[in-house]
Amino acid sequence: MDLVSKDLTCNISTNYTFPDLNSIKPQLIAESTKNARIAGEQFANDSQAKLGKIKTASQGQITIAGKYYYDEENSEKPKEPYIQKARVVSTIVFFLE
Template sequence: MSTSRSSVNAIIFAVAAIASAALLSSGLTSSINNFRSFDRVVEVKGLAEREVAADTAIWPLKVTRAGNTQNTIYQELDQDIQAIRAFLLVNGFDESELSVSAPNVLDKLAERWATEDVGLRFTGDQTITVYTEKVNQVRELRQQLSELGKKGVSLSSNGYDTQVEYHFNGLNAIKPSMIEESARNAREVALRFAEHSDSELGKIRSANQGQFTIYDRDSNTPHLKIVRVVSTVAYQLVD
């Protein structure tokens, strides 16, 4: 009687163990499948670009003079600066848009390696800078600088410090729409990838908005800018 009861208990224990093992195996398989499904991710990039016009110009006009007396240099520089100021004011710029640097006068004989044969002893330069939102006015007036030359103004047109700078300061106004556009483009790429892999697009796992960059459209039109942003988005793929 005791032996029979022990056999029954052993059978029940064995069946229970088998059932538990089956349930555990099923649970592990399900967990592994879920983990693999969760681990299937596609990372895509979405680009947004806009062409915009510069809204600010910084225009330096530099004059240079040479002579044998300092007084002559200072007088000629001052005359040139006043002529340029009058030229700018009569062509629509305001006094508040103009700034004048201090004159820079160099005595060549005071240089360490100077010799008596230096030609004209003194050279000097001075710059009047236009900082304005009248970008088109700057572009148009630059074509008329020969008028200053005809009046004897000694303008320097060589060198990096005489180049006009064009800037775009309206980024904050277009940021939201560009971010939305780049994210939408990223999603379109992810949807095509999911379609080709016989999957469906799940939730966003991570997203990173890249930095905005602004650069000249080309070297001939620096007043036209390209604004660019790339968003990186990772989506989960599900069967």
């Protein structure tokens, strides 16, 4: 029996929502800033400089996706759709001394 010819196909689409984004935003930004400082310190050490204060910072897009989003891109069934992962992209420019 050919299910496609009988128009019996299955499309699975998972949507992730987070109604209270503002409650986790400070934590996301703090973690992003911490990670930027770690990367900046490595860059400064490699160039024999000292990392200074933040010159400019901007918050980019916040995304919420499944924990296994990248593994699931070509999959028909999410592994654990109830587990969500939030991510923020920030651009932080430091002074080098």
